Amino acid sequence: MKAIGVKTVSNKLKQFHHENLTWVRSLDFLKQENSYLKNRLSEVVDITTDRTILAQAEHFQNQFIIKDEFLDQLRHDVNEQEKILSERYVRAGNAVDDYVSNRQKKLREQMEYLEKDFTSLRNEFNNYLTVTL
Numbered sequence: 001m002k003a004i005g006v007k008t009v010s011n012k013l014k015q016f017h018h019e020n021l022t023w024v025r026s027l028d029f030l031k032q033e034n035s036y037l038k039n040r041l042s043e044v045v046d047i048t049t050d051r052t053i054l055a056q057a058e059h060f061q062n063q064f065i066i067k068d069e070f071l072d073q074l075r076h077d078v079n080e081q082e083k084i085l086s087e088r089y090v091r092a093g094n095a096v097d098d099y100v101s102n103r104q105k106k107l108r109e110q111m112e113y114l115e116k117d118f119t120s121l122r123n124e125f126n127n128y129l130t131v132t133l
Contacts, residue, residue, distance in 0.1 A: 012096050013085060016104050020082050023111050027075045030118055034071065037125055038064045044129060053132055060125050067118060074110055081107055 041064070045057050081103055088100060 012101075016085055016096070016100070017082070019104070019108070020078050020085070023078050023107065024075070026111065026115070027071055027078070030114070031068070031071050031075075033118070033122070034064055034067050037122060040129070041125070044132065048132075056128060056132070060121075060128065063121055067121065070114060074107075074114060077107060077110075 038061070041057055041060055045054065048054065081100075084100060084103070088096070
């Protein structure tokens, strides 16, 4: 019976690791996408003097900066979780406790929020450009 428990814990640890690697790839993509959106915004600002357009552009610039900060923080947190997973795996022989599970759940929720929020912002920005240009 104990062997099954260890195998289950090991599988959970592997799943957490796989999930973290997936998040790192997603965060890298979102970071690149955010950079692309900032560059596109810069192109639009360079060709206009309309105060209304510039005010809305400032709103998007602020949102993109906030997204960069959140992406960086979340990437840091995912890296920290990977470090914890590695340390606990080596030190405790596959042990996954509530602390690790709760951190993983929180990261999962933050990733879900980020992906939805980023998609919404990107769509809002693209709609803004369609109407503005």
